[in-house]
Amino acid sequence: MYQKGCAVASPSPISSSSQPLAGIRVADFSRVLAGPLCTMMLADYGAEVIKIESPAGDDTRAWIPPVDASGTGTYFASVNRNKKSVVADLSTERGLAYARTLIAKCDVVVENFRPGVMAKFGLDYQTLSESRPDLVYCSISGFGAGAGADMPGYDLLVQALGGLMSITGPSEGEPSKAGVALVDVLTGQNALAGILMALRVRDATGMGQEVQVNLLSSLLAALVNQGTATLATGKSPARLGNAHPSIAPYETFRTGSGTLAVAVGNDRQFAALARVLGLEGLAEEARFLSNERRVASRTELRAVVETALLADTAAQWQQKLLAAGVPAGKVNSVGEAFELAESLGLGPSTIVTDPATGRESRQLANPIRLSATGPEYRQVPPSLGEHQGTIFSSEPSTTTVKGQ
Numbered sequence: 001m002y003q004k005g006c007a008v009a010s011p012s013p014i015s016s017s018s019q020p021l022a023g024i025r026v027a028d029f030s031r032v033l034a035g036p037l038c039t040m041m042l043a044d045y046g047a048e049v050i051k052i053e054s055p056a057g058d059d060t061r062a063w064i065p066p067v068d069a070s071g072t073g074t075y076f077a078s079v080n081r082n083k084k085s086v087v088a089d090l091s092t093e094r095g096l097a098y099a100r101t102l103i104a105k106c107d108v109v110v111e112n113f114r115p116g117v118m119a120k121f122g123l124d125y126q127t128l129s130e131s132r133p134d135l136v137y138c139s140i141s142g143f144g145a146g147a148g149a150d151m152p153g154y155d156l157l158v159q160a161l162g163g164l165m166s167i168t169g170p171s172e173g174e175p176s177k178a179g180v181a182l183v184d185v186l187t188g189q190n191a192l193a194g195i196l197m198a199l200r201v202r203d204a205t206g207m208g209q210e211v212q213v214n215l216l217s218s219l220l221a222a223l224v225n226q227g228t229a230t231l232a233t234g235k236s237p238a239r240l241g242n243a244h245p246s247i248a249p250y251e252t253f254r255t256g257s258g259t260l261a262v263a264v265g266n267d268r269q270f271a272a273l274a275r276v277l278g279l280e281g282l283a284e285e286a287r288f289l290s291n292e293r294r295v296a297s298r299t300e301l302r303a304v305v306e307t308a309l310l311a312d313t314a315a316q317w318q319q320k321l322l323a324a325g326v327p328a329g330k331v332n333s334v335g336e337a338f339e340l341a342e343s344l345g346l347g348p349s350t351i352v353t354d355p356a357t358g359r360e361s362r363q364l365a366n367p368i369r370l371s372a373t374g375p376e377y378r379q380v381p382p383s384l385g386e387h388q389g390t391i392f393s394s395e396p397s398t399t400t401v402k403g404q
Helices: 034-044 093-104 125-131 155-161 182-205 215-222 224-233 267-276 291-296 298-309 314-323 334-343
Strands: 025-028 048-053 083-087 108-111 136-141 210-214 250-254 259-263 328-330 349-353 360-364
Touching: 025 034, 025 093, 034 048, 034 083, 034 108, 034 136, 034 182, 048 093, 108 182, 125 136, 136 182, 155 182, 155 215, 182 210, 182 215, 210 215, 215 224, 250 298, 259 314, 267 291, 267 314, 291 298, 314 328
Parallel strands: 025 048, 025 108, 048 083, 108 136, 136 210
Antiparallel strands: 250 259, 259 328, 349 360
């Protein structure tokens, strides 16, 4: 905690680089997904991110297959570009001294150890901020630093305990998880936002602060309408498959070939849907006259719409319905989704080339686009300890990895 009389370090000078986070250094102690995603997003926009790994490396280095063209596991590669990798064994005095040397020259620390672990090493916010009140320190946990500190922060577990699985999947089937580690992704984005806000405050005051995010809180906040409905009514929502609790028709339907998503959000769109399907008069029926009535008559409406959709393919219905102003689209594979984004000029992927070795890695593009300062893809995901001894001129010159 900042105490009166303690000198406050000046904010880092703004770099001449056009990137918004140029001049910001990040000591990244995080592993797996939420933390590494956050720090990669910072790195894409100019921050110098130093990934501090144990001698065994980030767990996801071993999560293979699949691997990319350079032999790197795609899980690790997905969230670790633009970073420098060093090794520090925090169980040794040498490793701790090395970590402290790095932190002393960084603006931001990001960690996702179990609460209390960094304090054991003297690398927690309270300890570091005594000499560095300007430090921005982000802690990511599964269930907070209080009563849930010892609970394991695995995405699947949080999706289960956080209620997401209870509203995901068919109504008559078992609860389902999302197809990706969605809670980790949400938490990483929240960590990114928190760090940027803390840096904004530091720019104005010179003072840093601790940013705390956890998986469970991130998930509950992301339940938005479902969560608010539960708080307002005291009743937890049930699984509806791909249907929506408050809108109809707003779900997926079988067609003559393929599955079609239809997202009708108002009466005008419903009337257009009825016309395209050749169901004249459907929108004037009392049971379908308003969205509230359509929700109440969801089962009957679904049967009528799906019967009509069986007359053609999902791709053909998509074309016809979009032309009529009805939100609709066939359910694509992941590969087809990338093809769609490319055809729309969105540039969903990029090839990152290591300037020193020529190694290449095909990567997902950063989804944040600024009109004046775009992301840069400077370096492929690093090999373990690749940048040992090259971070700062005052850094120990040894290239030994084990026990560093």
